Amino acid sequence: xxxxxxxxxxxxxxxxxxxxxxxxxxxxxxxxxxxxxxxxxxxxxxxxxxxxxxxxxxxxxxxxxxxxxxxxxxxxxxxxxxxxxxxxxxxxxxxxxxxxxxxxxx
Amino acid sequence: xxxxxxxxxxxxxxxxxxxxxxxxxxxxxxxxxxxxxxxxxxxxxxxxxxxxxxxxxxxxxxxxxxxxxxxxxxxxxxxxxxxxxxxxxxxxxxxxxxxxxxxxxxxxxxxxxxxxxxxxxxxxxxxxxxxxxxxxxxxxxxxxxxxxxxxxxxxxxxxxxxxxxxxxxxxxxxxxxxxxxxxxxxxxxxxxxxxxxxxxxxxxxxxxxxxxxxxxxxxxxxxxxxxxxxxxxxxxxxxxxxxxxxxxxxxxxxxxxxxxxxxxxxxxxxxxxxxxxxxxxxxxxxxxxxxxxxxxxxxxxxxxxxxxxxxxxxxxxxxxxxxxxxx
Numbered sequence: 001x002x003x004x005x006x007x008x009x010x011x012x013x014x015x016x017x018x019x020x021x022x023x024x025x026x027x028x029x030x031x032x033x034x035x036x037x038x039x040x041x042x043x044x045x046x047x048x049x050x051x052x053x054x055x056x057x058x059x060x061x062x063x064x065x066x067x068x069x070x071x072x073x074x075x076x077x078x079x080x081x082x083x084x085x086x087x088x089x090x091x092x093x094x095x096x097x098x099x100x101x102x103x104x105x106x
Numbered sequence: 107x108x109x110x111x112x113x114x115x116x117x118x119x120x121x122x123x124x125x126x127x128x129x130x131x132x133x134x135x136x137x138x139x140x141x142x143x144x145x146x147x148x149x150x151x152x153x154x155x156x157x158x159x160x161x162x163x164x165x166x167x168x169x170x171x172x173x174x175x176x177x178x179x180x181x182x183x184x185x186x187x188x189x190x191x192x193x194x195x196x197x198x199x200x201x202x203x204x205x206x207x208x209x210x211x212x213x214x215x216x217x218x219x220x221x222x223x224x225x226x227x228x229x230x231x232x233x234x235x236x237x238x239x240x241x242x243x244x245x246x247x248x249x250x251x252x253x254x255x256x257x258x259x260x261x262x263x264x265x266x267x268x269x270x271x272x273x274x275x276x277x278x279x280x281x282x283x284x285x286x287x288x289x290x291x292x293x294x295x296x297x298x299x300x301x302x303x304x305x306x307x308x309x310x311x312x313x314x315x316x317x318x319x320x321x322x323x324x325x326x327x328x329x330x331x332x333x334x335x336x337x338x339x340x341x342x343x344x345x346x347x348x349x350x351x352x353x354x355x356x357x358x359x360x361x362x363x364x365x366x367x368x369x370x371x372x373x374x375x376x377x378x379x380x381x382x383x384x385x386x387x388x389x390x391x392x393x394x395x396x397x398x399x400x401x402x403x404x405x406x407x408x409x410x411x412x413x414x415x416x417x418x419x420x421x422x423x424x425x426x427x428x429x430x431x432x433x
Contacts, residue, residue: 098112098125100324103370104314105336106120106272106294 110288111137115145118152118272119217120294124279127288127303134285144279148293151275155184155267157204158215167257168204168264177250177257184267185257186250187274191381197239197356199384202248204264206359210350211342224317224338224367227349228408234365236390237355272296273333273380280376291376296333298376304328313404315412316368322412323404331376335383336368336406353387364390368406371398372418 039045110127124144126137135143154163163181177185188201248265249258259265267274272293280298283289288303299309308328312321316338325332340352355362364387371382379401386394386405394405395415402418413419 097110100310100312101123101125101290101292101297102295102312102314102321103292103297103332103334104295105316105334105339105368106296 109137111141113138113141113145117145117149118275118294119215120272121292122148122294123290123292125288125290125292126283126286127301129286130302131285137286140283140286144282144291147279147282148275151180151271151278154178154180155271156215157266157268164265164267171261173261174256174258176255179252179255182250182252182255182257184271184274185248185265187270187377188265188267189245189248189250191270191377191384192243192245194378194381195385195388197243197245198237198388199269199381200240200243200245200354200356201265201267201269202244202263203240203354203356203359204266206354207266207352209359210354210361211344212340212350212352216340216342219342221339221341222343222349224341227337227341227351228363228367230349231363234363234390234408236364236393237362237388238357240356269384270377270380273331273375273377276331276376293376296331296376296380298331299327300329313370315410316406317410322406323414323418325372325404325418327372330372330374331379332370332372333376333379333383334368334370335380335387337387338367353384355388362388364388364393365408366390366394366405367408369394369398370404372401372403374401 110125113124113126115122122145124141126140126144128137129135129140134140153159156162157164159165163178164184167175167177167181167185185201188199191199192201244263247260247263250256251258273296276291276293276296276298279291279293280289280300283291284300286301288301288309289299290309291298295314297311299311305328308326311325311327311332313323313325313334314320315322316336335353337351337353342350344350350361353362354360366387369383369386371379371386373379373382382397382401382403385397386403389397391405391407391413394403397403398405398415400416402414402416404418405413405415407413
Protein backbone atom coordinates (compact mmCIF):
# COMPACT_ATOMS: atom_id res chain seq x y z
CA UNK A 1 0.00 0.00 0.00
CA UNK A 2 2.99 2.35 0.11
CA UNK A 3 3.79 2.10 -3.64
CA UNK A 4 1.77 5.11 -4.95
CA UNK A 5 3.38 7.43 -2.40
CA UNK A 6 6.86 6.38 -3.51
CA UNK A 7 6.11 6.95 -7.25
CA UNK A 8 4.70 10.44 -6.78
CA UNK A 9 7.79 11.48 -4.72
CA UNK A 10 10.22 10.25 -7.45
CA UNK A 11 8.40 11.93 -10.37
CA UNK A 12 8.51 15.47 -9.05
CA UNK A 13 12.31 16.00 -9.19
CA UNK A 14 12.52 14.30 -12.66
CA UNK A 15 10.13 16.77 -14.29
CA UNK A 16 12.12 19.64 -12.81
CA UNK A 17 15.35 18.22 -14.29
CA UNK A 18 13.77 17.75 -17.72
CA UNK A 19 12.57 21.30 -17.84
CA UNK A 20 16.05 22.48 -16.90
CA UNK A 21 17.62 20.51 -19.68
CA UNK A 22 15.20 21.89 -22.24
CA UNK A 23 15.82 25.41 -21.20
CA UNK A 24 19.57 24.90 -21.20
CA UNK A 25 19.48 23.46 -24.71
CA UNK A 26 17.39 26.32 -25.99
CA UNK A 27 19.76 28.79 -24.38
CA UNK A 28 22.83 27.23 -25.99
CA UNK A 29 21.07 27.08 -29.38
CA UNK A 30 20.07 30.71 -29.18
CA UNK A 31 23.58 31.69 -28.13
CA UNK A 32 25.19 29.90 -31.07
CA UNK A 33 22.55 31.27 -33.44
CA UNK A 34 23.18 34.74 -32.19
CA UNK A 35 26.91 34.35 -32.56
CA UNK A 36 26.54 33.18 -36.17
CA UNK A 37 24.08 35.97 -36.90
CA UNK A 38 26.60 38.48 -35.62
CA UNK A 39 29.33 36.99 -37.82
CA UNK A 40 27.13 37.05 -40.92
CA UNK A 41 26.09 40.54 -40.17
CA UNK A 42 29.75 41.50 -39.84
CA UNK A 43 30.47 40.02 -43.31
CA UNK A 44 32.33 37.04 -41.95
CA UNK A 45 30.22 34.20 -43.33
CA UNK A 46 32.26 31.06 -42.57
CA UNK A 47 31.08 29.31 -45.73
CA UNK A 48 32.01 32.24 -47.98
CA UNK A 49 35.33 32.66 -46.24
CA UNK A 50 36.28 29.00 -46.83
CA UNK A 51 35.55 29.28 -50.54
CA UNK A 52 37.53 32.47 -50.82
CA UNK A 53 40.47 30.91 -49.03
CA UNK A 54 40.81 28.14 -51.66
CA UNK A 55 43.79 28.38 -54.04
CA UNK A 56 42.72 30.04 -57.27
CA UNK A 57 43.12 27.92 -60.46
CA UNK A 58 45.86 29.00 -62.81
CA UNK A 59 44.57 30.71 -65.90
CA UNK A 60 43.88 28.32 -68.77
CA UNK A 61 46.37 28.62 -71.59
CA UNK A 62 44.95 28.80 -75.04
CA UNK A 63 47.30 28.07 -77.94
CA UNK A 64 46.34 29.79 -81.09
CA UNK A 65 47.80 28.00 -84.12
CA UNK A 66 47.61 29.38 -87.54
CA UNK A 67 47.80 26.90 -90.43
CA UNK A 68 48.83 28.20 -93.76
CA UNK A 69 47.94 25.91 -96.70
CA UNK A 70 49.41 26.71 -100.02
CA UNK A 71 47.48 25.63 -103.05
CA UNK A 72 49.02 25.98 -106.45
CA UNK A 73 46.47 26.04 -109.20
CA UNK A 74 47.83 25.57 -112.67
CA UNK A 75 45.57 26.29 -115.57
CA UNK A 76 46.55 24.15 -118.56
CA UNK A 77 45.30 24.79 -122.04
CA UNK A 78 42.66 22.34 -123.13
CA UNK A 79 44.19 19.49 -125.15
CA UNK A 80 43.24 16.04 -126.28
CA UNK A 81 43.49 13.38 -123.54
CA UNK A 82 46.73 11.41 -123.38
CA UNK A 83 46.56 8.15 -125.27
CA UNK A 84 48.20 5.08 -123.79
CA UNK A 85 51.04 3.56 -125.75
CA UNK A 86 50.37 0.56 -127.87
CA UNK A 87 51.79 -1.87 -125.36
CA UNK A 88 50.60 -0.15 -122.23
CA UNK A 89 47.20 0.51 -120.77
CA UNK A 90 45.75 1.88 -117.61
CA UNK A 91 42.62 0.13 -116.48
CA UNK A 92 40.58 -0.12 -113.35
CA UNK A 93 41.50 -2.81 -110.87
CA UNK A 94 37.92 -3.45 -109.91
CA UNK A 95 36.96 -6.97 -110.84
CA UNK A 96 40.41 -7.71 -112.24
CA UNK A 97 40.21 -5.40 -115.22
CA UNK A 98 42.83 -7.34 -117.18
CA UNK A 99 43.29 -10.68 -118.83
CA UNK A 100 44.76 -13.40 -116.65
CA UNK A 101 48.50 -13.99 -116.95
CA UNK A 102 49.46 -17.15 -118.82
CA UNK A 103 52.39 -19.40 -118.02
CA UNK A 104 53.74 -20.98 -121.15
CA UNK A 105 56.92 -22.20 -122.76
CA UNK A 106 59.18 -19.33 -123.72
CA UNK B 107 38.63 1.69 -108.14
CA UNK B 108 42.40 2.01 -108.17
CA UNK B 109 44.34 2.49 -111.41
CA UNK B 110 46.70 -0.19 -112.56
CA UNK B 111 49.28 -0.44 -115.27
CA UNK B 112 49.25 -3.40 -117.65
CA UNK B 113 52.42 -3.06 -119.69
CA UNK B 114 53.69 -5.53 -122.30
CA UNK B 115 56.91 -5.36 -124.26
CA UNK B 116 59.41 -7.67 -125.93
CA UNK B 117 62.73 -8.55 -124.34
CA UNK B 118 64.84 -11.60 -123.44
CA UNK B 119 63.45 -13.30 -126.55
CA UNK B 120 59.94 -13.30 -125.05
CA UNK B 121 56.98 -11.15 -124.26
CA UNK B 122 57.36 -9.47 -120.90
CA UNK B 123 54.25 -8.32 -119.06
CA UNK B 124 54.07 -6.11 -115.99
CA UNK B 125 50.83 -5.60 -114.06
CA UNK B 126 51.22 -3.02 -111.32
CA UNK B 127 48.55 -1.56 -109.07
CA UNK B 128 48.58 1.46 -106.78
CA UNK B 129 51.56 2.01 -104.46
CA UNK B 130 51.20 1.51 -100.73
CA UNK B 131 53.04 4.75 -99.99
CA UNK B 132 52.42 8.09 -101.66
CA UNK B 133 56.15 8.60 -102.04
CA UNK B 134 56.41 5.73 -104.54
CA UNK B 135 56.11 6.32 -108.25
CA UNK B 136 52.71 5.82 -109.88
CA UNK B 137 52.20 2.42 -111.57
CA UNK B 138 52.79 3.73 -115.10
CA UNK B 139 56.07 5.33 -114.11
CA UNK B 140 57.12 2.22 -112.18
CA UNK B 141 56.39 0.06 -115.24
CA UNK B 142 58.62 2.22 -117.45
CA UNK B 143 61.38 2.05 -114.85
CA UNK B 144 61.14 -1.76 -114.56
CA UNK B 145 61.07 -2.14 -118.33
CA UNK B 146 64.38 -0.28 -118.51
CA UNK B 147 65.73 -2.53 -115.77
CA UNK B 148 64.75 -5.71 -117.64
CA UNK B 149 66.12 -4.47 -120.95
CA UNK B 150 69.42 -3.64 -119.25
CA UNK B 151 69.36 -7.06 -117.54
CA UNK B 152 68.87 -8.78 -120.90
CA UNK B 153 71.54 -6.77 -122.69
CA UNK B 154 74.19 -7.48 -120.06
CA UNK B 155 73.45 -11.21 -119.69
CA UNK B 156 72.64 -12.28 -123.23
CA UNK B 157 74.58 -15.19 -124.72
CA UNK B 158 73.82 -13.80 -128.17
CA UNK B 159 75.29 -10.31 -127.78
CA UNK B 160 79.04 -10.19 -128.16
CA UNK B 161 79.26 -6.97 -126.11
CA UNK B 162 77.41 -8.46 -123.11
CA UNK B 163 79.11 -9.03 -119.78
CA UNK B 164 78.35 -12.74 -120.02
CA UNK B 165 80.09 -13.07 -123.39
CA UNK B 166 83.04 -11.11 -122.03
CA UNK B 167 83.28 -13.52 -119.12
CA UNK B 168 83.11 -16.57 -121.39
CA UNK B 169 85.78 -15.15 -123.68
CA UNK B 170 88.14 -14.10 -120.91
CA UNK B 171 91.31 -16.24 -120.82
CA UNK B 172 91.99 -15.53 -117.14
CA UNK B 173 91.10 -17.94 -114.36
CA UNK B 174 89.73 -15.13 -112.22
CA UNK B 175 87.57 -12.52 -113.91
CA UNK B 176 86.15 -9.30 -112.39
CA UNK B 177 82.37 -9.35 -112.62
CA UNK B 178 79.56 -6.97 -111.81
CA UNK B 179 77.05 -7.71 -109.08
CA UNK B 180 74.42 -8.53 -111.68
CA UNK B 181 76.66 -11.01 -113.49
CA UNK B 182 77.77 -12.61 -110.23
CA UNK B 183 74.13 -12.93 -109.14
CA UNK B 184 73.07 -14.43 -112.45
CA UNK B 185 75.89 -16.98 -112.40
CA UNK B 186 75.16 -17.74 -108.76
CA UNK B 187 71.52 -18.40 -109.70
CA UNK B 188 72.64 -20.85 -112.38
CA UNK B 189 74.87 -22.64 -109.89
CA UNK B 190 72.04 -22.70 -107.35
CA UNK B 191 69.78 -24.34 -109.92
CA UNK B 192 72.49 -26.91 -110.66
CA UNK B 193 72.84 -27.66 -106.97
CA UNK B 194 69.05 -27.79 -106.51
CA UNK B 195 68.66 -30.17 -109.43
CA UNK B 196 71.69 -32.32 -108.57
CA UNK B 197 73.27 -31.30 -111.86
CA UNK B 198 70.29 -31.75 -114.19
CA UNK B 199 69.96 -28.00 -114.83
CA UNK B 200 73.56 -27.36 -115.81
CA UNK B 201 74.60 -23.79 -116.75
CA UNK B 202 77.87 -24.91 -118.34
CA UNK B 203 76.45 -26.74 -121.36
CA UNK B 204 77.21 -23.89 -123.75
CA UNK B 205 79.33 -25.96 -126.12
CA UNK B 206 76.72 -28.70 -126.19
CA UNK B 207 73.80 -26.36 -126.93
CA UNK B 208 75.77 -24.74 -129.74
CA UNK B 209 76.65 -28.17 -131.12
CA UNK B 210 73.00 -29.14 -131.47
CA UNK B 211 72.29 -25.96 -133.40
CA UNK B 212 71.35 -23.27 -130.90
CA UNK B 213 74.17 -20.86 -131.70
CA UNK B 214 72.15 -17.72 -132.22
CA UNK B 215 68.89 -16.28 -130.97
CA UNK B 216 65.77 -17.91 -132.39
CA UNK B 217 63.67 -14.93 -131.41
CA UNK B 218 61.03 -14.38 -134.06
CA UNK B 219 61.73 -17.63 -135.85
CA UNK B 220 59.10 -20.25 -136.53
CA UNK B 221 59.57 -23.36 -134.42
CA UNK B 222 59.50 -26.79 -136.00
CA UNK B 223 56.49 -29.03 -135.52
CA UNK B 224 56.54 -30.67 -132.11
CA UNK B 225 54.23 -33.43 -133.32
CA UNK B 226 56.65 -34.36 -136.13
CA UNK B 227 59.54 -34.18 -133.69
CA UNK B 228 57.81 -36.56 -131.30
CA UNK B 229 57.15 -39.04 -134.09
CA UNK B 230 60.83 -39.03 -134.98
CA UNK B 231 62.09 -38.93 -131.40
CA UNK B 232 64.04 -41.82 -129.86
CA UNK B 233 62.48 -43.84 -127.03
CA UNK B 234 61.74 -41.76 -123.97
CA UNK B 235 64.15 -41.80 -121.09
CA UNK B 236 64.89 -39.35 -118.29
CA UNK B 237 67.95 -37.12 -118.36
CA UNK B 238 70.87 -37.72 -116.05
CA UNK B 239 73.54 -35.41 -114.65
CA UNK B 240 76.87 -35.14 -116.37
CA UNK B 241 79.50 -37.45 -114.86
CA UNK B 242 82.12 -34.73 -114.72
CA UNK B 243 80.21 -31.76 -113.40
CA UNK B 244 81.84 -28.64 -114.84
CA UNK B 245 79.53 -26.35 -112.91
CA UNK B 246 81.26 -27.41 -109.69
CA UNK B 247 84.42 -25.75 -110.96
CA UNK B 248 82.82 -22.31 -111.00
CA UNK B 249 83.33 -20.12 -107.94
CA UNK B 250 81.93 -16.73 -107.09
CA UNK B 251 83.73 -14.37 -104.75
CA UNK B 252 81.39 -11.53 -103.86
CA UNK B 253 83.89 -9.93 -101.51
CA UNK B 254 86.46 -9.49 -104.25
CA UNK B 255 83.86 -9.11 -106.99
CA UNK B 256 85.23 -11.88 -109.20
CA UNK B 257 84.21 -15.17 -110.79
CA UNK B 258 86.72 -18.02 -110.95
CA UNK B 259 86.51 -20.91 -113.38
CA UNK B 260 88.94 -22.80 -115.59
CA UNK B 261 89.37 -20.82 -118.83
CA UNK B 262 87.19 -22.37 -121.49
CA UNK B 263 84.36 -23.29 -119.15
CA UNK B 264 81.58 -21.18 -120.53
CA UNK B 265 78.41 -20.29 -118.67
CA UNK B 266 74.87 -19.71 -119.90
CA UNK B 267 72.53 -17.93 -117.52
CA UNK B 268 69.60 -18.31 -119.93
CA UNK B 269 68.21 -21.34 -118.13
CA UNK B 270 67.46 -19.33 -115.02
CA UNK B 271 67.62 -15.75 -116.29
CA UNK B 272 63.91 -15.11 -116.75
CA UNK B 273 63.03 -16.46 -113.33
CA UNK B 274 65.77 -14.38 -111.74
CA UNK B 275 64.63 -11.28 -113.61
CA UNK B 276 61.03 -11.83 -112.52
CA UNK B 277 62.09 -12.19 -108.89
CA UNK B 278 64.35 -9.13 -109.05
CA UNK B 279 61.61 -6.94 -110.47
CA UNK B 280 59.10 -8.35 -108.00
CA UNK B 281 61.42 -7.36 -105.18
CA UNK B 282 61.69 -3.86 -106.60
CA UNK B 283 57.88 -3.63 -106.75
CA UNK B 284 57.27 -4.82 -103.19
CA UNK B 285 55.81 -1.44 -102.22
CA UNK B 286 52.79 -1.86 -104.50
CA UNK B 287 49.44 -3.33 -103.58
CA UNK B 288 49.44 -5.93 -106.36
CA UNK B 289 51.95 -6.83 -109.04
CA UNK B 290 52.62 -9.54 -111.60
CA UNK B 291 55.96 -9.85 -113.35
CA UNK B 292 55.66 -12.19 -116.31
CA UNK B 293 58.98 -12.82 -118.04
CA UNK B 294 57.93 -15.02 -120.93
CA UNK B 295 55.83 -17.35 -118.80
CA UNK B 296 58.08 -17.29 -115.74
CA UNK B 297 55.90 -15.33 -113.36
CA UNK B 298 56.40 -13.71 -109.97
CA UNK B 299 53.36 -12.53 -108.02
CA UNK B 300 53.16 -10.34 -104.95
CA UNK B 301 51.40 -7.58 -103.06
CA UNK B 302 49.02 -7.53 -100.16
CA UNK B 303 46.06 -7.33 -102.55
CA UNK B 304 46.65 -10.80 -103.91
CA UNK B 305 46.98 -12.14 -100.37
CA UNK B 306 43.37 -11.12 -99.90
CA UNK B 307 42.17 -11.96 -103.39
CA UNK B 308 44.47 -14.44 -105.19
CA UNK B 309 45.06 -14.09 -108.90
CA UNK B 310 44.40 -16.74 -111.52
CA UNK B 311 47.26 -17.97 -113.70
CA UNK B 312 46.35 -19.90 -116.83
CA UNK B 313 48.45 -22.87 -117.90
CA UNK B 314 48.80 -23.17 -121.67
CA UNK B 315 48.88 -26.53 -123.42
CA UNK B 316 52.07 -26.83 -125.51
CA UNK B 317 50.30 -28.55 -128.41
CA UNK B 318 46.94 -26.81 -128.61
CA UNK B 319 47.68 -23.47 -127.00
CA UNK B 320 44.51 -23.82 -124.97
CA UNK B 321 44.24 -23.16 -121.27
CA UNK B 322 44.28 -26.55 -119.58
CA UNK B 323 44.16 -25.35 -116.00
CA UNK B 324 43.89 -22.18 -113.94
CA UNK B 325 45.99 -21.87 -110.81
CA UNK B 326 45.10 -19.43 -108.07
CA UNK B 327 48.03 -17.89 -106.25
CA UNK B 328 48.43 -15.29 -103.52
CA UNK B 329 52.18 -14.91 -103.97
CA UNK B 330 55.26 -16.76 -105.20
CA UNK B 331 56.32 -17.98 -108.59
CA UNK B 332 55.07 -20.06 -111.50
CA UNK B 333 57.12 -21.20 -114.47
CA UNK B 334 56.71 -23.46 -117.47
CA UNK B 335 59.28 -25.35 -119.50
CA UNK B 336 58.38 -27.03 -122.73
CA UNK B 337 59.61 -28.29 -126.06
CA UNK B 338 57.22 -26.44 -128.35
CA UNK B 339 58.98 -23.09 -128.82
CA UNK B 340 62.76 -23.59 -129.03
CA UNK B 341 62.65 -26.56 -131.40
CA UNK B 342 64.22 -26.86 -134.82
CA UNK B 343 65.15 -29.33 -137.52
CA UNK B 344 68.81 -30.14 -137.94
CA UNK B 345 70.51 -30.48 -141.34
CA UNK B 346 70.44 -34.27 -141.00
CA UNK B 347 66.65 -34.19 -140.69
CA UNK B 348 66.52 -34.94 -136.97
CA UNK B 349 64.88 -32.62 -134.50
CA UNK B 350 66.51 -30.78 -131.64
CA UNK B 351 65.43 -28.44 -128.87
CA UNK B 352 67.07 -26.40 -126.15
CA UNK B 353 66.66 -28.70 -123.12
CA UNK B 354 69.65 -31.00 -123.04
CA UNK B 355 70.40 -34.21 -121.23
CA UNK B 356 73.64 -33.27 -119.42
CA UNK B 357 74.91 -36.85 -119.57
CA UNK B 358 74.78 -36.98 -123.38
CA UNK B 359 74.70 -33.34 -124.44
CA UNK B 360 71.74 -34.17 -126.69
CA UNK B 361 68.14 -32.93 -126.46
CA UNK B 362 66.12 -34.87 -123.93
CA UNK B 363 63.01 -36.87 -124.84
CA UNK B 364 61.70 -37.78 -121.44
CA UNK B 365 58.07 -38.54 -122.20
CA UNK B 366 56.94 -35.04 -121.26
CA UNK B 367 56.55 -32.06 -123.55
CA UNK B 368 55.64 -29.47 -120.94
CA UNK B 369 55.94 -28.92 -117.21
CA UNK B 370 54.60 -26.13 -115.05
CA UNK B 371 55.85 -25.69 -111.49
CA UNK B 372 54.82 -23.59 -108.53
CA UNK B 373 57.38 -22.44 -105.98
CA UNK B 374 58.03 -19.66 -103.49
CA UNK B 375 60.01 -17.79 -106.16
CA UNK B 376 60.04 -17.65 -109.96
CA UNK B 377 63.66 -18.81 -110.00
CA UNK B 378 62.81 -21.93 -108.03
CA UNK B 379 59.68 -22.51 -110.11
CA UNK B 380 61.76 -22.30 -113.29
CA UNK B 381 64.28 -24.73 -111.86
CA UNK B 382 61.58 -27.16 -110.74
CA UNK B 383 59.82 -27.04 -114.11
CA UNK B 384 63.09 -27.91 -115.85
CA UNK B 385 63.80 -30.70 -113.38
CA UNK B 386 60.33 -32.08 -114.02
CA UNK B 387 60.62 -31.96 -117.79
CA UNK B 388 64.13 -33.44 -117.81
CA UNK B 389 63.22 -36.19 -115.34
CA UNK B 390 60.21 -37.60 -117.15
CA UNK B 391 56.84 -38.52 -115.62
CA UNK B 392 58.14 -40.35 -112.55
CA UNK B 393 60.75 -37.75 -111.70
CA UNK B 394 58.30 -34.96 -112.34
CA UNK B 395 55.88 -36.33 -109.78
CA UNK B 396 58.66 -36.29 -107.21
CA UNK B 397 59.94 -32.84 -108.19
CA UNK B 398 56.52 -31.22 -108.13
CA UNK B 399 55.11 -33.06 -105.13
CA UNK B 400 55.81 -30.32 -102.59
CA UNK B 401 54.51 -27.16 -104.26
CA UNK B 402 52.45 -28.67 -107.05
CA UNK B 403 52.46 -28.45 -110.80
CA UNK B 404 51.05 -29.55 -114.12
CA UNK B 405 52.75 -31.76 -116.70
CA UNK B 406 51.79 -32.59 -120.26
CA UNK B 407 52.74 -36.00 -121.62
CA UNK B 408 53.90 -36.76 -125.16
CA UNK B 409 50.37 -37.80 -126.13
CA UNK B 410 48.97 -34.49 -124.91
CA UNK B 411 47.48 -35.82 -121.70
CA UNK B 412 47.52 -33.35 -118.83
CA UNK B 413 48.43 -34.50 -115.32
CA UNK B 414 48.02 -32.46 -112.15
CA UNK B 415 50.55 -33.10 -109.42
CA UNK B 416 50.83 -32.47 -105.68
CA UNK B 417 48.69 -29.74 -104.10
CA UNK B 418 47.33 -28.79 -107.52
CA UNK B 419 45.92 -32.28 -107.93
CA UNK B 420 44.60 -32.36 -104.38
CA UNK B 421 43.05 -28.94 -104.85
CA UNK B 422 44.24 -27.93 -101.42
CA UNK B 423 46.80 -25.42 -100.30
CA UNK B 424 50.46 -26.06 -99.66
CA UNK B 425 51.31 -23.56 -96.99
CA UNK B 426 49.96 -20.32 -98.37
CA UNK B 427 51.50 -20.68 -101.82
CA UNK B 428 48.83 -22.44 -103.81
CA UNK B 429 45.31 -21.53 -102.88
CA UNK B 430 43.18 -23.31 -105.45
CA UNK B 431 42.56 -24.15 -109.03
CA UNK B 432 39.82 -24.28 -111.60
CA UNK B 433 39.80 -26.71 -114.47
